[in-house]
Amino acid sequence: MAESAGRGKKDKVVRVDFAFRRELAEKVEGNLASFCYQCGACVGDCPAMTYTDDFNPRQIMLKVLYGLGEDLIGDESFLWECTNCYNCSERCPQEVKPAEVIISMKNMMADRGMYPPGVEKVINTFLAEGRTVAMNPAIDKNRARFGLAPLSPVPMDEIAVLIGLSDGEGDEE
Numbered sequence: 729m730a731e732s733a734g735r736g737k738k739d740k741v742v743r744v745d746f747a748f749r750r751e752l753a754e755k756v757e758g759n760l761a762s763f764c765y766q767c768g769a770c771v772g773d774c775p776a777m778t779y780t781d782d783f784n785p786r787q788i789m790l791k792v793l794y795g796l797g798e799d800l801i802g803d804e805s806f807l808w809e810c811t812n813c814y815n816c817s818e819r820c821p822q823e824v825k826p827a828e829v830i831i832s833m834k835n836m837m838a839d840r841g842m843y844p845p846g847v848e849k850v851i852n853t854f855l856a857e858g859r860t861v862a863m864n865p866a867i868d869k870n871r872a873r874f875g876l877a878p879l880s881p882v883p884m885d886e887i888a889v890l891i892g893l894s895d896g897e898g899d900e901e
């Protein structure tokens with residue numbers, strides 16, 4: 729009986745996934761998550777927490793510290809519920825920048841082709857137009873109402889170089 733209870737405890741041992749942590753550390757400048765001391769200051773003003781029970785930036789940072797990549801990265805990841813508002817980063821006394829840690833994990837998912845349809849739409853719009861929102865006549869019409877000039881054309885050739893789709897050499901001789 730005692731032996732089986734002991735085995736149960738052993739099954740619950742958390743093993744740090746160092747491969748996940750190494751991959752994340754390459755994305756986040758300075759391996760920021762390592763400085764989290766779990767104070768919870770990032771939780772107070774997080775808008776994502778108001779509409780979901782799954783989401784908690786302190787818990788996310790704890791999972792990052794443990795290297796629990798499988799809980800964070802996946803097809804149905806709750807990390808996409810983060811609004812990128814940066815409230816957590818402004819509150820964090822350790823300058824962990826949880827928002828940037830979460831964005832880096834979103835990038836890790838994007839590298840694996842895992843993102844929700846809404847994000848895919850933004851990616852496709854950006855690749856086609858260099859903007860995250862598709863241009864339409866209503867945008868310039870509304871800008872004119874506020875006395876703003878029409879938006880300038882986007883230099884797609886420069887964007888192609890920035891995102892690695894072109895080496896910038898073009899057809900020049």
Ligand code: SF4
Nearest residue numbers: 764765767768770820
């Ligand atoms: S505020 Fe910073 S140190 Fe505190 S739990 Fe959040 S990420 Fe960690």
Ligand code: SF4
Nearest residue numbers: 774810811813814816
């Ligand atoms: S950036 Fe994300 S995790 Fe941070 S407060 Fe905003 S919604 Fe919450």
